[in-house]
Amino acid sequence: MRDVAIIGIGMTRFGELWEKSLRDLMVEAGLQAIADAGVDHVDSMYVGCMSSGLFVEQEHLASLASDFLGLGPIPATRVESACASGGLAVRSAFIEVASGLSEVVLAMGVEKMTDLAGDACTAALATAADQDYESFHGVTFPGLYAMIARAHMERYGTTSEQLAATAVKNHANGALNPLAQFRNRITVGDVLDSMMVADPLHVLDCSPVSDGAAAAVLCPLERAKKIAKKAPVRIAGVGHATDSLALYRRADLTRLPAVERSAQIALRMAKRKPSDIHLAEVHDCFTIAEVCAIEELGLVPRGQGGDAARSGLTARNGRSPVNTSGGLKSKGHPVGATGVAQIHEVVTQLRGEAGERQVRNARIGLTQNMGGSGGSSVVHVLELI
Amino acid sequence: MSTVRVWRERRQRLLNEVARCKGCGKMHFPPRQVCDGCRGREFEMKPMAQSGQVLTYSVIRVAPPAFAQEVPYVVAVIEMEDTTRLTAQVADVAPEDMKMGMKVRLEFRKIRSEGRTGVIVYAHKAVPA
Numbered sequence: 001m002r003d004v005a006i007i008g009i010g011m012t013r014f015g016e017l018w019e020k021s022l023r024d025l026m027v028e029a030g031l032q033a034i035a036d037a038g039v040d041h042v043d044s045m046y047v048g049c050m051s052s053g054l055f056v057e058q059e060h061l062a063s064l065a066s067d068f069l070g071l072g073p074i075p076a077t078r079v080e081s082a083c084a085s086g087g088l089a090v091r092s093a094f095i096e097v098a099s100g101l102s103e104v105v106l107a108m109g110v111e112k113m114t115d116l117a118g119d120a121c122t123a124a125l126a127t128a129a130d131q132d133y134e135s136f137h138g139v140t141f142p143g144l145y146a147m148i149a150r151a152h153m154e155r156y157g158t159t160s161e162q163l164a165a166t167a168v169k170n171h172a173n174g175a176l177n178p179l180a181q182f183r184n185r186i187t188v189g190d191v192l193d194s195m196m197v198a199d200p201l202h203v204l205d206c207s208p209v210s211d212g213a214a215a216a217v218l219c220p221l222e223r224a225k226k227i228a229k230k231a232p233v234r235i236a237g238v239g240h241a242t243d244s245l246a247l248y249r250r251a252d253l254t255r256l257p258a259v260e261r262s263a264q265i266a267l268r269m270a271k272r273k274p275s276d277i278h279l280a281e282v283h284d285c286f287t288i289a290e291v292c293a294i295e296e297l298g299l300v301p302r303g304q305g306g307d308a309a310r311s312g313l314t315a316r317n318g319r320s321p322v323n324t325s326g327g328l329k330s331k332g333h334p335v336g337a338t339g340v341a342q343i344h345e346v347v348t349q350l351r352g353e354a355g356e357r358q359v360r361n362a363r364i365g366l367t368q369n370m371g372g373s374g375g376s377s378v379v380h381v382l383e384l385i
Numbered sequence: 386m387s388t389v390r391v392w393r394e395r396r397q398r399l400l401n402e403v404a405r406c407k408g409c410g411k412m413h414f415p416p417r418q419v420c421d422g423c424r425g426r427e428f429e430m431k432p433m434a435q436s437g438q439v440l441t442y443s444v445i446r447v448a449p450p451a452f453a454q455e456v457p458y459v460v461a462v463i464e465m466e467d468t469t470r471l472t473a474q475v476a477d478v479a480p481e482d483m484k485m486g487m488k489v490r491l492e493f494r495k496i497r498s499e500g501r502t503g504v505i506v507y508a509h510k511a512v513p514a
């Protein structure tokens with residue numbers, strides 16, 4: 001297997017982008033990544049997207065993307081793993097380059113969500129849960145994570161204030177990210193006073209509905225050293241794991257075992273341990289998801305994820321910076337794009353191009369992208385060459 | 386939700402049928418062809434225990450269109466006395482009276498109806514025991 005590097009990244013602004021269509025978003029992010037890499041062609045591409053069929057009634061997305069990007073008749077593949085579709089696109093591109101099958105591969109993630117009304121969006125997202133045995137009973141995604149939160153509170157004493165501090169921290173980071181959907185700072189009081197969506201989660205515990213796309217160009221590391229315009233970032237480890245779609249079938253309702261397993265695989269491949277990680281982008285679709293994810297990643301001991309944001313541990317200048325981009329909460333969560341957007345942030349940080357939100361001396365970063373209520377997880381470990 | 390899709394699940398929805406793995410004894414709802422505990426493929430079909438307790442719950446206040454008229458409503462992960470796990474709504478209880486570990490039993494209730502002319506779907510809801 002060859003070493004693989006990321007040599008180009010691109011990303012649209014995330015938000016309610018009424019003027020931009022699904023294909024506009026893909027083309028904007030893709031062209032940016034190709035220009036950033038400085039390559040004149042792409043051999044193959046992957047598009048991660050959860051549900052363009054439900055959101056804008058368009059399938060057959062990969063061919064649409066390669067067509068409108070003007071890439072010619074290259075192989076183009078769509079991958080889907082709910083909200084982990086973007087991470088899976090990067091992993092698929094990694095495999096294709098590492099195997100020697102292709103030299104330059106574009107990985108992209110996209111979702112165009114705001115053409116649908118809010119309640120139809122909720123229904124579309126619920127298809128990532130077990131339709132016949134969860135959604136059937138009226139359980140929503142906030143509802144599933146709310147049940148994880150309730151179990152975590154009962155077991156470990158985690159509080160609504162601690163969850164709120166996670167959203168406050170991510171908004172403080174997002175305020176410094178020009179591509180973020182919400183660039184306003186919020187307070188713990190704002191979160192606790194906001195509308196309850198699914199007890200104990202308030203609307204400000206939840207990531208928003210968003211439009212957006214992100215892309216990355218991958219090639220063999222040896223080639224990257226010769227052609228890259230900017231410092232190449234090596235993909236040192238890749239991990240992917242699955243679990244039951246349905247939350248109720250998991251032995252421990254405070255756990256996300258797919259996250260732990262995908263992280264173990266990626267860290268083993270990278271020959272790294274959790275304490276080596278200088279910054280992490282994790283899947284905070286809800287505040288409780290960040291709390292659980294940092295426990296599963298080994299960034300904090302089990303049961304202590306709740307206080308990580310409040311204590312400053314995961315702040316931008318803390319010992320373990322988490323979601324310097326603003327996370328899904330503040331940067332926005334166009335579901336299929338998120339996994340690639342996480343890669344975009346870590347590469348930006350490792351290159352030292354993160355401006356006001358730059359983490360000093362960051363050389364090793366991690367991304368964790370989750371599907372559903374933990375039915376899939378994709379982790380990447382990235383290292384500056 | 387199409388009529389045939391509702392009909393296909395009738396044994397789970399209307400009879401609460403579960404599959405007990407003959408290899409390791411794990412209870413599966415819905416029934417399945419391969420046990421994820423021991424990979425066994427032989428099961429004994431039986432009705433689910435009708436009493437259990439709430440492992441965790443939430444109160445849904447923003448619902449998909451099919452449940453918009455119901456808010457707020459309680460959903461829960463429940464473990465039955467025979468160790469079967471399932472997700473269900475908890476009815477006949479005020480959200481503020483919900484408690485972790487609460488004892489419940491299953492009742493046969495209307496879950497949803499599809500518009501003015503579509504199928505009316507029935508299945509289990511939990512109620513305080």
